[in-house]
Amino acid sequence: MRKVRFHRYGGAEVLRLDEVAAPVPGAGEILVRTEAVGVSLMLLKQLRGAGQPPLPGSPGGGFVGRIAALGAGVTGYRVGERVGGVAAEAYAEQLLASPLTLTPVPEKVSAADALGVVHGGLVALAALRVGGPVAGASVLVTNAAGGVGHLAVQLAKELGAERVVAAAGSPAKAAFLRELGADEVVGYQDADWGAPVDLVLEGVGGEVLTRAHAALAPFGRLVALAGHGGTLDAGAVLGSMTTVTGLSMGQLARHRPELVEEVRAQLWQLLAAGRLRPVSTVLPLERAAQAAALLERRANLGKVVLGVAP
Ligand SMILES: NC(=O)c1ccc[n+]([C@@H]2O[C@H](COP(=O)([O-])OP(=O)(O)OC[C@H]3O[C@@H](n4cnc5c(N)ncnc54)[C@H](OP(=O)(O)O)[C@@H]3O)[C@@H](O)[C@H]2O)c1
Secondary structure, three states: OEEEEEOOOOOHHHEEEEEOOOOOOOOOOEEEEEEEEEEOHHHHHHHOOOOOOOOOEOOOEEEEEEEEEEOOOOOOOOOOOEEEEEEOOOOEOEEEEOHHHOEEOOOOOOHHHHHHHHHHHHHHHHHHHHHOOOOOOEEEEOOOOOOOHHHHHHHHHHOOOOEEEEEOOOHHHHHHHHHOOOOEEEOOOOOOOOOOEEEEEEOOOOHHHHHHHHOEEEEEEEEEOOOOOOOOOHHHHHHHOOEEEEOOHHHHHHHOHHHHHHHHHHHHHHHHOOOOOOOEEEEEHHHHHHHHHHHHOOOOOOEEEEEOOO
8 A cells, every 4th residue: 555654854755655555453453444534734843844754754744534444443433434533644545543533424425525624623713612602702812814713714604703813824725714704813023013902712732922922912811732832921921811721632532522422513514504514725745845844935825735545
């Protein structure tokens, strides 16, 4: 089968399409025939050697596909079922996944839209639920043109936000976000981010986290989503009486599975009703390097997806 790997560390250009043996599911594993894989900043980190992955390296990530075989002891799933999940080695025609990461995917949804919902919408809506109430609120979304952010902008409007401010890195992204319903768009370098907001969904980390917290009105709420670090001063939190919370989909699934289930059902309903529009650029598996380069150049509008012929 075909699998994307890297034989040295570097940028997007190190990705190669290799012919390898198909994986065989061990006890507790599920073999999935891949339909689509999501490309995110995590890939660029892996390529640069973060965590020193052994070479050849096989990128991991979120996927949508169909179950091809069940390893010994796996229950609750059947061959042929359509699922989304996360795999340690995902950029391939077939992959191995743990049942713990899997979620059912409806039949009538395109693989790219399903990927958008499972790996972007779920995070966006869960963050809005954790940080809510949203109705009547002003909401700032950072990393707004990405896979999570462009759906967060739409969902905030859908939940009745009065004003949605989107932060993104280029004029093309600004136009994209206005088209999706953002009331205001700000650049990371802009001195003025407008009037203070009630709620921030923070998807960048680092200095942007600090700046986004400063954009909150007194008693405002910030949900930190980015796994890229950042610092907040306790005095700034105290003085503004703001609430800061994190979002980890893993923790939420472990401790609040009913909330994840509710959010997932709401997303599929919104999608079916045409009230949620996942946007993605889909490239075939053999163009993984170009897909990664889109992110490297920060030229993505919405999610970057590798489509794998079923
Ligand atoms: N907590 C959770 O459970 C969870 C789950 C999934 C994702 N996340 C997090 O949610 C955030 C959004 O995820 P995503 O998949 O939508 O976005 P992503 O694909 O990880 O982000 C892509 C965007 O990041 C921005 N960016 C910032 N620094 C960059 C750099 N050095 N190089 C390239 N691009 C850079 C660019 O937008 P601009 O050009 O506009 O700056 C780029 O378009 C991420 O921080 C991700 O880690 C969290």
